[in-house]
Amino acid sequence: MSIASVVHLTKGDFDKTVQDNNVVLVDFWAPWCGPCRMVGPVMDDLAQKYEGKAVIAKVNIDEQGELAAKFGVQSIPTVLLFKDGKLSSNEVGAKSFDAYVAMIDKNI
Numbered sequence: 001m002s003i004a005s006v007v008h009l010t011k012g013d014f015d016k017t018v019q020d021n022n023v024v025l026v027d028f029w030a031p032w033c034g035p036c037r038m039v040g041p042v043m044d045d046l047a048q049k050y051e052g053k054a055v056i057a058k059v060n061i062d063e064q065g066e067l068a069a070k071f072g073v074q075s076i077p078t079v080l081l082f083k084d085g086k087l088s089s090n091e092v093g094a095k096s097f098d099a100y101v102a103m104i105d106k107n108i
Helices: 014-020 034-049 064-070 097-105
Strands: 022-030 056-058 078-083 086-092
Touching: 014 022, 014 056, 022 034, 022 097, 034 056, 034 097, 078 097, 086 097
Parallel strands: 022 056
Antiparallel strands: 022 078, 078 086
16 A cells, blocks of 8 residues: 655646646745644645545745745745646645645535
8 A cells, every 4th residue: 555645846847737636735845944844744644635636745945946936935834725727725824734624625
């Protein structure tokens, strides 16, 4: 049995991932960000909970500054939810597992 994992996106595969999947939750983060490090394990848990139903992804803003700029990410963590290729909702700041579950569930 494989364990679902968080997908690490780059500007090279971001658009295709968002277009090719019904629901994609993207965590914009950086390794030096304390709240981002708290959200990391939550994203891992979400990837397992939604395996086959939603893609859980991360974008390292230090490596993918263009993507952060494209979506106006100014504070991290920022979590964006895409539904059918379009931005559906966003949350700024570290949230609980349940808050992200609610965000995903209303889009599935």
